[in-house]
Amino acid sequence: MLSMNFSIILVLFFVAINFLNTQSFQHPLDPLSPKEINEIRAIIENSHLKTLTNLTYHFVDVDEPEKDDVLHWLSSTKSNRQPKSFPRRAKVVVIGGKQTRELIVDLSKRSIVLDHVYKGHGYPPLTFEELLQASLLTQKDPRFLTSLSKRNLKSSQVSCLPLTKGWFGEHVSKRAVKITCFYRNGTTNIYGRPINGITIIFDLELLKVTTYMDRYRAPLPKAEGTEFHSRPLKPGPSFPNTTNSKLSIQGNVVTWGDWKFHVAFNSRAGVIISTASIFDSKENKYRRVLYRGHVSETFVPYMDPTEDWYYRTFMDVGEFGFGKAADSLQPLVDCPGNARFMDGYLIDGFGMPNLLPRAICIFEKYSGDVAWRHTEIGVPGRVIRDGEPEVTLVVRMIATVGNYDYILDWEFRQTGSITVGVGLTGVLEMKATSYTSTDQIKEEVYGTMVAPNLIAINHDHFLTYYLDLDIDGDNNSFMKSSLQSKRVKRMTTPRKSYWRVKNKILKREAEARIRLDSKPTQLLVVNSNKKTNVGNLIGYQLVTGQSAYSLLANDDYPQIRTAYTKYQVWVTPYDKSERWAGGFYADQSHGDDGLTVWTRRNRKIENKDIVLWYTMGFHHVPSQEDFPIMATLRSSFELKPTNFFDQNPITYKS
Amino acid sequence: MLSMNFSIILVLFFVAINFLNTQSFQHPLDPLSPKEINEIRAIIENSHLKTLTNLTYHFVDVDEPEKDDVLHWLSSTKSNRQPKSFPRRAKVVVIGGKQTRELIVDLSKRSIVLDHVYKGHGYPPLTFEELLQASLLTQKDPRFLTSLSKRNLKSSQVSCLPLTKGWFGEHVSKRAVKITCFYRNGTTNIYGRPINGITIIFDLELLKVTTYMDRYRAPLPKAEGTEFHSRPLKPGPSFPNTTNSKLSIQGNVVTWGDWKFHVAFNSRAGVIISTASIFDSKENKYRRVLYRGHVSETFVPYMDPTEDWYYRTFMDVGEFGFGKAADSLQPLVDCPGNARFMDGYLIDGFGMPNLLPRAICIFEKYSGDVAWRHTEIGVPGRVIRDGEPEVTLVVRMIATVGNYDYILDWEFRQTGSITVGVGLTGVLEMKATSYTSTDQIKEEVYGTMVAPNLIAINHDHFLTYYLDLDIDGDNNSFMKSSLQSKRVKRMTTPRKSYWRVKNKILKREAEARIRLDSKPTQLLVVNSNKKTNVGNLIGYQLVTGQSAYSLLANDDYPQIRTAYTKYQVWVTPYDKSERWAGGFYADQSHGDDGLTVWTRRNRKIENKDIVLWYTMGFHHVPSQEDFPIMATLRSSFELKPTNFFDQNPITYKS
Known part of the structure; x- marks a missing residue:
């Protein structure tokens, strides 16, 4: 199941990085560096796509070189010949102007070398930010607040999770998630306290709840006994001190x-x-x-x-x-x-x-x-x-x-x-x-x-x-x-x-x-x-x-x-x-x-x-x-x- | 597969113990102590069985108390009441006078309380000593020495293993093993150097080879590359130092x-x-x-x-x-x-x-x-x-x-x-x-x-x-x-x-x-x-x-x-x-x-x-x-x- 919750907390462990942290290219399959990611964004934002409304990045990855080229590169590094340098390219999927676009961005040419609008079924991966929006905006929806007050629940103690909704034969679909909510009331094991009986669909393009049905009320399970905590930290177990470690890590290459x-x-x-x-x-x-x-x-x-x-x-x-x-x-x-x-x-x-x-x-x-x-x-x-x-x-x-x-x-x-x-x-x-x-x-x-x-x-x-x-x-x-x-x-x-x-x-x-x-x-x-x-x-x-x-x-x-x-x-x-x-x-x-x-x-x-x-x-x-x-x-x-x-x-x- | 080889070496790690090492009884399922084992042997050797020829011990184990009694004993130890003491008894299977006998020896009464001659199919477990005999006596058999010289093999470089022979529909059977031999010639991985083509049956009652067939000669596989040795001892890995070990061992009881x-x-x-x-x-x-x-x-x-x-x-x-x-x-x-x-x-x-x-x-x-x-x-x-x-x-x-x-x-x-x-x-x-x-x-x-x-x-x-x-x-x-x-x-x-x-x-x-x-x-x-x-x-x-x-x-x-x-x-x-x-x-x-x-x-x-x-x-x-x-x-x-x-x-x- 996928959860995205949410709150400003995210910034605590996802620290935005700018052009500071650079990494030299070592292997054609190395992930994109922060510098490269920033370059990709700069290239797209300076391209013909800059006029698109609500441009969001749903997928950004290395566009991998051909296997033969990678293997050839590997064998040339082994033979101490100068390895062939690779054109670094990225595959990017964005949504903008209500269209899903597949882009190939060439970092050496600093340009978009392919731009294709995807019109098939299904949608690219969801982003943190839109899931966060779905959760927070649902919790402010007046219908939801009414449902809570009917149940005598305080809104400050509610956590909502957006869940992907699957496909069940619909001919017309929209980017949307279903929302399910929990009543913490002081506990942290939110999954043990589901608020059942409410169907909520949140439209990710319109950014609002488009279906809301409060169908029935179920009792809230007890909060007692639902907690889990690490037992007090003990000195052991420490791990074997392999004095003759054979491990070497150079960049992303492990020997x-x-x-x-x-x-x-x-x-x-x-x-x-x-x-x-x-x-x-x-x-x-x-x-x-x-x-x-x-x-x-x-x-x-x-x-x-x-x-x-x-x-x-x-x-x-x-x-x-x-x-x-x-x-x-x-x-x-x-x-x-x-x-x-x-x-x-x-x-x-x-x-x-x-x-x-x-x-x-x-x-x-x-x-x-x-x-x-x-x-x-x-x-x-x-x-x-x-x-x-x-x-x-x-x-x-x-x-x-x-x-x-x-x-x-x-x-x-x-x-x-x-x-x-x-x-x-x-x-x-x-x-x-x-x-x-x-x-x-x-x-x-x-x-x-x-x-x-x-x-x-x-x-x-x-x-x-x-x-x-x-x-x-x-x-x-x-x-x-x-x-x-x-x-x-x-x-x-x-x-x-x-x-x-x-x-x-x-x-x-x-x-x-x-x-x-x-x-x-x-x-x-x-x-x-x-x-x-x-x-x-x-x-x-x-x-x-x-x-x-x-x-x-x-x-x-x-x-x-x-x-x-x-x-x-x-x-x-x-x-x-x-x-x-x-x-x-x-x-x-x-x-x-x-x-x-x-x-x-x-x-x-x-x-x-x-x-x-x-x-x-x-x-x-x-x-x-x-x-x-x-x-x-x-x-x-x-x-x-x-x-x-x-x-x-x-x-x-x- | 079972091997018993053999040589005087056995004494190196199976040191005979006498009445020195005694252990007090702690749990009704404790294995027999050396003192108890010696008592069992003394009881049998002083009984009506002492006249039997070639008395050998094939199985000696605690004759377990009833489960209810053991559980009752356990619960009484927990409640700090004086645990009931158990009559220690042993189940012993001997072969003597060509008969297999099942004995129950009562250690407290110092007597054999049951003596039953087993006449069914199958035999009790083999002993080290008889397997050792089977191996050594086969290697001295003139027919085997002839087979070796035909193959230009030195008898000093041969190891023989007795193998159990199974049952294949015979109506009459005898206690016997089949012998398979190997030519070490300096190597230690004997299994890589089988001398194939010879069928040998060794009778464990008569203590001699009763069937011998030298049927064909197969090449001896190479000795090179068959060795295995631990690589030089390294300082690591040591094991985690769990300073808060929760392990306690009292006799045979582990908590x-x-x-x-x-x-x-x-x-x-x-x-x-x-x-x-x-x-x-x-x-x-x-x-x-x-x-x-x-x-x-x-x-x-x-x-x-x-x-x-x-x-x-x-x-x-x-x-x-x-x-x-x-x-x-x-x-x-x-x-x-x-x-x-x-x-x-x-x-x-x-x-x-x-x-x-x-x-x-x-x-x-x-x-x-x-x-x-x-x-x-x-x-x-x-x-x-x-x-x-x-x-x-x-x-x-x-x-x-x-x-x-x-x-x-x-x-x-x-x-x-x-x-x-x-x-x-x-x-x-x-x-x-x-x-x-x-x-x-x-x-x-x-x-x-x-x-x-x-x-x-x-x-x-x-x-x-x-x-x-x-x-x-x-x-x-x-x-x-x-x-x-x-x-x-x-x-x-x-x-x-x-x-x-x-x-x-x-x-x-x-x-x-x-x-x-x-x-x-x-x-x-x-x-x-x-x-x-x-x-x-x-x-x-x-x-x-x-x-x-x-x-x-x-x-x-x-x-x-x-x-x-x-x-x-x-x-x-x-x-x-x-x-x-x-x-x-x-x-x-x-x-x-x-x-x-x-x-x-x-x-x-x-x-x-x-x-x-x-x-x-x-x-x-x-x-x-x-x-x-x-x-x-x-x-x-x-x-x-x-x-x-x-x-x-x-x-x-x-």
Whole structure:
């Protein structure tokens, strides 16, 4: 769910930056610097667009160079040749004069090189400022004040949140949000005190409430027991003092052990990992693994079809942005004591850069786990006992999207594995009810009673990852390895059965659209042209965790918009323009852009530069333990070298 | 797989203990002390059994008091009344005079109170000493020496491992093992140098080779590149200095935060967690969670049906014992610097107690994870940012069963969750081949070529856990909560679908036998007689990780012995005698004891003291990264409070 609240407080942690903070260009995928952001705004404000009324900036990002150029640049830096300089360009989406415009701004030419009016369905990401307006202006609306006084509620104790309204078949739509309000009355856990029964639609172009219905009154749940506070700060736990830290951060480029990759902070995706390569000591060179990896879209549908809830089917990444929702990380709580931090810059609706301190943290993790070990007593006269503790490198960002906090981890291992982890914490979305015990309930309530008068609604979280794997180069294929039970045919032993592995290279997009089931299967991205020393296909395996797919009906509107969530795995041929699984214009989208649409062409994916899309899913049936604050709920998947190396790379250095 | 090798070295870390080390009795489930073990042996040696020839001890364990008595004892210690003292009794299985005898030895009466000759199928666990004999005597067998000289191999460079031989339909069986040998020739990774083509059966009663067939010669794989060694010891990582450690260990009783439980080291199961309760600050009392939890059986079938491999279908826990295979833990490698250690005692074939130093470690774990957090900007004028780092408590043991090392973790969380984790590391089982590249292979080889001339065989690992949950008391039921897609019937909103939760209490054993599939389902053990403050069923959820079931044919002999591995979940009514999923006499068992057999009665499981059985499974398709040593492969499941507490217990102390 997306929240934007609001108040002047925002300035406390989004400090406007001017032309002071400059950063020299280091990597073609570096995020825009404050200086560049200011230049972009200056270029637009001095262009033919300057006459547009109410010009607002909804999306500003690096317009990325071609992949080939980036890879060429990388290899030239490695060979110490003078790296080719890149024309820095930005992709900008503005709304002005009631039109959505897509611009390409060339920073070296100081000009707009493309200006295109978008006329399709859906809208660009919402801005902080318009959400703030929607909240504050609703709270001043006379109809709302009347509703409050009918309920004997004080307006000073009310918080309102604008929620995206989804799309439900309307032929004509307007940029608008739905508003839901809470009565704090001294508490801080606002979600536990919903004021139910009022439907409010706020028009973001007219900047006013256009639909107002006060339908019914529900009791306010108790405020007692809803608070959550960190327990008094204790001296520990401090973090391991790895005196031999292997971590180096130069600008946005991280090297750690054999790994080298680029970390960027992005307003839409949040943290982006790019050009990740691992050094192979045997081959004495870096080998490519992941060109880009990031969250592409989220889908969070709530399972209550009634008036107050039916539209809550959020696509947070596209409607608002995980980067825009990123929280400044708390040392010693969000990241351990040895963490190093990376700041980020967000661009507000006015096109101004705002510093987000500690947007990303990077730390060596040692949990007491064992990387490998063995004790051998099979050699006479000796006991051979060997092993190593496991130290990994974590890159972390946290997006606080209203009530929910998403902890996004990329964990790199010395073995070549990358574990992508998500932690869900924060507060549930809840509705008020007159019931105080489940014994009284005879109807469907669409959730779990977590406290008297309070029902936490059943919902899902789907996080779809964009994973542009380049396993040892561009020419990759997607392989499904099925474990098949076999009967022993010619019996020379009394054994009757076994399983064997049946490998199949999937040739087109339609085949590679996979709903995971309990059939034992391994999914791999392999290099079609390279083999190991003994002839195995070089590959990385996608090790899925417990996974889920959407249970909504195919013809339900939220499902039409996110049809890709019916399958956890998709594979597409690389296309620079295909990045956002639910389509670029996610707010009120109709499902006519994104993964489902692109793959209708059923393109070839064999022996090509391919992209793997994986959706991590949670079905969340709330329990009382999730109230008033959720203990972190975790899931992960792993990208694991599988016949990528000739042998376990940790033994190369034995 | 089980290995017992061997050599005098054993005495280095299994130091025989006499009447010196005594320990006072503290908890009825405490393992037998060295003093008690010596008393048991003395009682037996002075009994009517003293005339038996070749009396060997195959199993010696506490004969546990009745559960009711233990619980009564626990509650009386809590109320500071004088705890009832227990008659300490031991269950002993000996072989003598060619008969297997089950004895109950009463330590207070200093007498054998039960003596029963076992005449069923299968044999008790093997002893170190007989396995050592099997290995050493085979290496001296003239036929074997002839085979070595034919191959130009030096006998001094050979290591032989005895392997259990399984059961393949024989009507008459004898206690015997199969022997497989390796040619080290200077290397230590013996598994990489198998001498294939020789079938050897060693009779454990006659103490000689009874079948010998030298069938063919295979090339010896290269020794180069097979070594693994810890990289030079570095100063870090040290572990967090939790100055406010909440850990207390009194004898075998551990208290940590709100948790209190008993830890025992057991020769068969390895680590056993008993009488785990959690203090509920709101109710101001300890509430029961887990009466007993441990690994009940393992099943490791290899997928090569040919003569050298077909019988490798190991049931390590029953055939040998995870406790007997436990390794003395290496500080700073197997357990972090803040770990505290618990010693264990093993009983050898002579009935003597042997100290295993550092059999178990217990440590607070801090990995840099976030226990919970939230940032709230919905309250005007404030930014509320709260959270806590996650600190958990881990109880760990490592069983080195020949080539494989199993890392067994029990991780307790402040939220009430218990995560049961398994890490697999060590060395793969491999066979020699004349091929040096997969390109040459036109036949089935049943595995992956991991190095020239070396194929690692496909196999499974199934670990079946015994989980006697007592959720807030004895009267528990097993509930299956299915998430069902529903169509919206009376449309008042444009939403067309949602999912809801359908709860079903499973009434009998047959219903609760579950093969996990991709249908979204939650499995819970609930208390049938207690509800939360708002009327929810009090429960704990089994959160399964990625799981597997056996792919062997139902009529295949190894599958007949472990038929329960076709389903991951079973529920039985508590019966003190039902502990070992594959039957007590696992060596050469016929599948006529264990979970599959007990549940044929289809007993009632509703509103009863019930036991949950969960099988964690791995299908292991080896890759080159698993050679010469495997990076730890992990899996876990979680026992998670679900409407057990009235709210998140970490907020009780806010």
